[in-house]
Amino acid sequence: MTDEKLSLPEKAVMITLMAEAREVSNPELKQRYGLTLDGKSRTHLNDLRFVSSRRQGRAFAHLLEDRGWAWCVGHLGAELPPRSGSAAGALYAVLANLPRHLDRAGLSLADVFHRDEDAPAPAPAPVAAVPAPRTAPAPAADDTEARIRAAYADLADAPGAWVSLTLIRADLADLPRADVDRTLRHMYRLPDVHIVPESNQKSLSTVDRAAAVIIGDQEKHLLAIGNR
Incomplete structure (x- = not known):
């Protein structure tokens, strides 16, 4: 370029x-x-x-x-x-x-x-109500990070294995790309998450390049979650 x-x-x-x-x-x-x-x-x-x-x-x-x-x-x-x-x-x-x-x-x-409208909406203030029984916890939110982690778990051979973002995005095709990119950039700062460029750039297909997420000054193509 x-x-x-x-x-x-x-x-x-x-x-x-x-x-x-x-x-x-x-x-x-x-x-x-x-x-x-x-x-x-x-x-x-x-x-x-x-x-x-x-x-x-x-x-x-x-x-x-x-x-x-x-x-x-x-x-x-x-x-x-x-x-x-x-x-x-x-x-x-x-x-x-x-x-x-x-x-x-x-x-x-x-x-x-990024524009303010791209940011996640703040959670609404809690409404006073009768406390729920301690034995009935609220269900976990199906947020974008949870979807990414679930997709990775399905695709990875083991925790810490590299998985192409091409495969991750295919599993999350119903989510807006901007939401996935924003969440990947957030996860990049977490200690158990690793997002890196493909070292062999010649091996990347056009689809792989399009699936990359831009973090800092690099296109990154591979995701690993867990100990390496």
Whole structure:
């Protein structure tokens, strides 16, 4: 994913979609930022699987995909393109210094730019009621982390064995990808969870690459849970 693959307007759209962290239509891009993604540039970014686009009425709407996030991560600290202007220079200064904060806080770009509506809703305040009998505990919540752990247990040969995220995602196909990614990033910080890149990158299929989760500045493809 080298800079030469993208024109300056394509880079600008990528960074804007990263900052918005949501689907944005061409009319909104034009109105708010003076940008559009049409024609060959749209086809280019779609073919690279950096951006997905769909028709929204008479216009296209665009969403930054995982590979696009990975490009943005790799672009942090890149040299300012020639004839970029002072505004672009200020933007590149911000991007170049973001890694300092990310490293200190243990965050990814997706953590920084995620929108509030993507976060899990807070649990409702408890309502006063007659206490349930101690012999009748409430059932465990079927949350995303529990689903991931259950899928791993079904697929792994033993605790701590590596399982491809391609297989994990296939088992969780009914869950929104954003929820699974967010939970994997949370689990990455847990002591019994290990999420790593595939060391033999040539062995990865297109499906394997698409199933990767971006954590920090890497695409990670394998999950292990338990002692290793």
